[in-house]
Amino acid sequence: MASYNYTPADFKSDQEVRWCPGCGDHAILNAVQRALPEIADATDTPHNLFTFISGIGCSSRFIYYMKTFGFHTIHGRANAVATGVKTANPRLSVWVATGDGDSLAIGGNHFIHAIRRNVNLNVILFNNEIYGLTKGQYSPTSKLGKITKTSPYGTVEKPFTPGELVIGAKGTFFARSIDAEVNLTKECLVEAAKHQGMSVTECLQNCVIFNDKTHAAFAADKATRAEHTITLRHGQKMTFGANNEKGLVFENMKLKVVTIGEDGYTLDQVLTHDAHEKDTTLHTMLAAMKYPDYPVALGVIRCVEDDTVYDQAVERQVEEVKAKSKIHSVDDLLRSGETWEVE
Amino acid sequence: MDKTNVQELQDVVIRFSGDSGDGMQLTGTLFSDTSALFGNGISTFPDYPAEIRAPQGTVAGVSGFQVHFGDHRELNPGDYCDVLVAMNPAALKANRKWLKKGATVIIDGDSLTEEHIRKAGFTTLDPIAELGLEEYNVVVPDITTMTKEALASTGLDNKAIVKCKNMFALGICFYIYNRPEDHARKYLDGKFAKKNPAVAEANKMAIDAGYNYAANTHQFANTYTVAPAKLEKGTYRSISGNVATAWGLCAAAEKANLPLFCGSYPITPATVILEELAKRRDLGVKTVQAEDEIAGICTAIGAAYAGNFAVTTTSGPGLSLKSEALGLAVMTELPLVVVDVQRGGPSTGLPTKTEQSDLAQALYGRNGECPVIVVAASAPSDCFHYAFEAGRLALEHMTPVVLLTDGFIANGSEPWRIPSMKDYPAINPPIVNEAPEGGFMPYVRNEKLARGWAFPGKAGLQHRIGGLEKDAVKGTISHDAANHQLMVRNRAAKVAKVADYIPVQEVYGDREGDLLVVGWGGTRGHLQNAVDELRSEGHKVSLCHFNYINPLPRGVREIFAGFRKIVVCELNEGQFANYLRAHLQEFAYEQYNKCEGQPFTVVELKQKFESLLK
Numbered sequence: 001m002a003s004y005n006y007t008p009a010d011f012k013s014d015q016e017v018r019w020c021p022g023c024g025d026h027a028i029l030n031a032v033q034r035a036l037p038e039i040a041d042a043t044d045t046p047h048n049l050f051t052f053i054s055g056i057g058c059s060s061r062f063i064y065y066m067k068t069f070g071f072h073t074i075h076g077r078a079n080a081v082a083t084g085v086k087t088a089n090p091r092l093s094v095w096v097a098t099g100d101g102d103s104l105a106i107g108g109n110h111f112i113h114a115i116r117r118n119v120n121l122n123v124i125l126f127n128n129e130i131y132g133l134t135k136g137q138y139s140p141t142s143k144l145g146k147i148t149k150t151s152p153y154g155t156v157e158k159p160f161t162p163g164e165l166v167i168g169a170k171g172t173f174f175a176r177s178i179d180a181e182v183n184l185t186k187e188c189l190v191e192a193a194k195h196q197g198m199s200v201t202e203c204l205q206n207c208v209i210f211n212d213k214t215h216a217a218f219a220a221d222k223a224t225r226a227e228h229t230i231t232l233r234h235g236q237k238m239t240f241g242a243n244n245e246k247g248l249v250f251e252n253m254k255l256k257v258v259t260i261g262e263d264g265y266t267l268d269q270v271l272t273h274d275a276h277e278k279d280t281t282l283h284t285m286l287a288a289m290k291y292p293d294y295p296v297a298l299g300v301i302r303c304v305e306d307d308t309v310y311d312q313a314v315e316r317q318v319e320e321v322k323a324k325s326k327i328h329s330v331d332d333l334l335r336s337g338e339t340w341e342v343e
Numbered sequence: 344m345d346k347t348n349v350q351e352l353q354d355v356v357i358r359f360s361g362d363s364g365d366g367m368q369l370t371g372t373l374f375s376d377t378s379a380l381f382g383n384g385i386s387t388f389p390d391y392p393a394e395i396r397a398p399q400g401t402v403a404g405v406s407g408f409q410v411h412f413g414d415h416r417e418l419n420p421g422d423y424c425d426v427l428v429a430m431n432p433a434a435l436k437a438n439r440k441w442l443k444k445g446a447t448v449i450i451d452g453d454s455l456t457e458e459h460i461r462k463a464g465f466t467t468l469d470p471i472a473e474l475g476l477e478e479y480n481v482v483v484p485d486i487t488t489m490t491k492e493a494l495a496s497t498g499l500d501n502k503a504i505v506k507c508k509n510m511f512a513l514g515i516c517f518y519i520y521n522r523p524e525d526h527a528r529k530y531l532d533g534k535f536a537k538k539n540p541a542v543a544e545a546n547k548m549a550i551d552a553g554y555n556y557a558a559n560t561h562q563f564a565n566t567y568t569v570a571p572a573k574l575e576k577g578t579y580r581s582i583s584g585n586v587a588t589a590w591g592l593c594a595a596a597e598k599a600n601l602p603l604f605c606g607s608y609p610i611t612p613a614t615v616i617l618e619e620l621a622k623r624r625d626l627g628v629k630t631v632q633a634e635d636e637i638a639g640i641c642t643a644i645g646a647a648y649a650g651n652f653a654v655t656t657t658s659g660p661g662l663s664l665k666s667e668a669l670g671l672a673v674m675t676e677l678p679l680v681v682v683d684v685q686r687g688g689p690s691t692g693l694p695t696k697t698e699q700s701d702l703a704q705a706l707y708g709r710n711g712e713c714p715v716i717v718v719a720a721s722a723p724s725d726c727f728h729y730a731f732e733a734g735r736l737a738l739e740h741m742t743p744v745v746l747l748t749d750g751f752i753a754n755g756s757e758p759w760r761i762p763s764m765k766d767y768p769a770i771n772p773p774i775v776n777e778a779p780e781g782g783f784m785p786y787v788r789n790e791k792l793a794r795g796w797a798f799p800g801k802a803g804l805q806h807r808i809g810g811l812e813k814d815a816v817k818g819t820i821s822h823d824a825a826n827h828q829l830m831v832r833n834r835a836a837k838v839a840k841v842a843d844y845i846p847v848q849e850v851y852g853d854r855e856g857d858l859l860v861v862g863w864g865g866t867r868g869h870l871q872n873a874v875d876e877l878r879s880e881g882h883k884v885s886l887c888h889f890n891y892i893n894p895l896p897r898g899v900r901e902i903f904a905g906f907r908k909i910v911v912c913e914l915n916e917g918q919f920a921n922y923l924r925a926h927l928q929e930f931a932y933e934q935y936n937k938c939e940g941q942p943f944t945v946v947e948l949k950q951k952f953e954s955l956l957k
Contacts, residue, residue, distance in 0.1 A: 048802040048804075063809070067805060069804075069807075070805075073641070073671060073809065074641075074667055077641040081644055081648070084604065084631070084642030084644060084646040084649070088651040088653075089651075092800055113638070314629055314631075318624045321624035321625050324625075330593050330594045330597045331763065333623070333626065335578065335580075339578050339579060340382070340580075342382065342575070342579055
């Protein structure tokens with residue numbers, strides 16, 4: 001483990017943070033700036049290798065507040081630009097700050113293909129279920145029936161669950177946190193950074209102006225979160241509740257919430273979280289759990305190592321072909337194949 | 344074989360045509376490569392339908408390959424052909440209009456069945472009479488039957504044998520023009536010998552059979568030779584425009600000492616550039632076949648930001664999709680080459696046909712005041728040079744460059760004297776390695792007005808850029824009115840300043856005269872040929888052909904002033920003419936335009952020029 005001795009202040013730029021007072025983004029920025037010193041040490045990454053890429057939207061202003069290399073791109077394209085950055089230079093630690101509109105609507109295609117390729121990026125997906133920067137239109141994660149400026153009678157389209165999309169696209173890492181849970185966010189981001197391959201960390205974020213309390217039913221305060229969310233940790237039992245009295249069991253091909261000691265359920269029957277399981281079935285079910293039927297799953301839901309990391313594979317191929325080829329320069333190339341002399 | 348009646352010709356045009364599954368592209372390529380290796384000047388023109396296997400036997404499904412070879416450098420594939428090889432009645436019908444008076448027509452007699460004739464849309468059962476070919480030298484060998492007979496001993500099935508009939512036709516042409524067979528034989532061995540030696544052998548036997556048939560029949564009493572061209576001394580190869588483009592990009596990367604990155608999405612007729620670059624892992628080239636055109640340019644922009652020489656390759660509709668991201672590259676002042684191999688438009692248009700109608704899109708097709716450098720190549724082989732130039736200008740001036748080629752020069756090929764990379768200049772991008780005193784300011788400019796390029800990973804140079812308007816020095820977000828005005832002008836001035844770093848405009852012919860022919864890009868071969876012919880007839884005609892479009896080179900005004908009339912010729916409805924009207928308003932411009940999906944013909948150009956000279 002390296003020891004760079006960075007502090008959060010080393011990652012704060014001199015730019016005034018211009019999100020609305022009370023916006024969940026402040027807490028996420030805080031978590032990232034606190035996570036990076038630990039990530040630098042854990043992954044042996046010096047400060048100059050951290051690069052943040054964003055698209056468009058409130059969350060995408062993120063990069064201006066980081067004292068790292070940063071590129072504020074165009075709407076929806078952050079994952080595509082980041083794919084280019086990482087493929088060009090796999091030694092960089094490349095982070096994407098993006099939102100539910102940016103990555104799941106206009107940039108949905110780039111999002112799923114970056115996941116499919118397993119580019120070694122770390123995506124922080126700010127999910128506030130609304131378009132904030134354009135002042136309050138519904139997004140692809142807005143709940144069915146949501147009333148917004150562009151759905152005055154309620155939406156008639158079903159939302160995406162980002163975790164299902166990530167795992168469905170053969171994602172190798174998916175974690176979820178809540179803006180207010182700074183320590184959990186930090187914990188997820190450290191794991192995301194250590195993961196080889198693309199990581200997506202969804203931060204359930206509150207837009208205090210246009211979609212206030214959208215996650216409040218399960219995330220409003222510590223007591224509510226204890227009852228209505230479950231924090232998953234690899235190797236640990238899937239229990240939750242103020243006194244860890246509730247648990248998840250697998251019954252009739254479905255997940256079921258039980259109270260330990262009631263109806264004959266014991267702690268032994270409660271599932272143990274295996275984030276490293278390659279099979280996607282259970283991870284998908286955990287990611288899909290919705291309040292009030294289930295607790296909302298937080299923490300690292302899926303973390304599977306896979307040796308097909310795109311940027312590394314491209315680099316490997318370059319080295320292999322270089323070693324075998326007779327063409328080492330453009331002069332060699334121009335003279336390859338059939339040529340003839342004119343005297 | 345004893346050949347008594349051998350005549351020497353200066354140049355010949357052959358058009359091979361058949362169903363799109365008949366292997367006409369291969370037949371044409373083998374003939375043209377054979378001629379190139381023999382030392383002839385050549386120029387080729389593949390003309391094929393958009394469908395991979397268009398309806399068999401129909402005129403829509405005809406695939407053609409025209410080769411022009413001569414004892415001098417050939418500037419274009421020729422308007423009309425001396426020999427038409429037609430593998431079926433549809434090919435005959437589709438190409439009737441491209442026959443020179445008295446041309447030789449070779450049509451497979453076995454294909455002249457009622458079914459095929461009807462399918463081709465003839466109203467009678469005598470296509471030769473119906474097309475008025477009585478005055479032509481029409482030869483009707485039963486190519487399919489003779490191929491079957493010759494290959495009966497190979498043990499191949501009927502289908503595999505019939506597939507060799509294109510090689511029989513090639514053998515006939517080899518005999519008529521006294522071509523050596525060794526290149527074609529070597530190619531067939533290379534292609535089939537490992538996987539299927541029987542097929543290689545059968546194809547070679549078919550060439551022999553065609554050759555022997557031609558030698559024994561009296562229908563080819565005369566044979567011809569075309570002497571090698573008197574070309575500049577050196578090592579030559581045959582090259583197509585798309586491959587030359589890919590290699591020119593590799594050359595720019597090498598001279599800039601940067602890795603080459605290509606983010607692209609397959610699109611006709613540009614795909615070969617991506618395919619060629621994908622092979623070049625040996626030169627450290629990284630290609631990303633992106634999920635769409637937008638991701639193609641966006642991955643390239645990311646790679647440019649990270650310090651690679653980044654390119655994206657496409658054709659017209661793809662350029663439309665890339666517009667917004669191209670604006671981002673303008674705003675962030677990152678080096679990027681966008682290659683647009685133009686095809687017939689708008690929309691899907693004519694994917695396999697040529698046109699020059701993306702000029703306005705390249706110049707203006709973005710939101711905001713968004714200037715980019717625009718460069719155009721004018722022949723298959725000079726795609727190498729202009730791809731290199733596009734790279735040099737992008738990297739040294741820190742701006743996107745659009746390189747325009749077109750389907751005609753991209754697919755066409757010609758012999759090329761191989762350059763030596765030591766004759767190409769080093770490319771020096773303004774890379775920043777250390778922060779100056781007071782910290783790195785991303786938008787401080789050098790003498791070219793280019794900003795410094797500091798890649799992620801360089802310690803002490805951490806900075807933020809993006810699509811929002813930037814402070815003219817610090818690069819931080821600025822909504823200041825005066826700053827925006829300044830930045831709009833800075834971006835324009837940077838591109839305008841490129842005129843100091845490109846060659847002064849040249850004129851072909853005299854600097855004064857009655858008519859100045861103006862063209863740009865891929866029409867050069869036809870325009871020069873037409874101008875040459877008129878000049879040899881004593882007319883005072885010159886050619887001013889443009890490769891640098893934005894900014895225009897210095898010296899144009901002085902050239903234009905020397906002529907009584909100016910005619911701007913382009914394969915669109917007048918986009919360059921209008922551009923010139925905006926920039927050089929004091930001149931009157933005549934126009935010659937064509938949007939038929941085909942290159943100009945020298946004949947039509949001469950007619951137009953003659954009428955203007957009256």
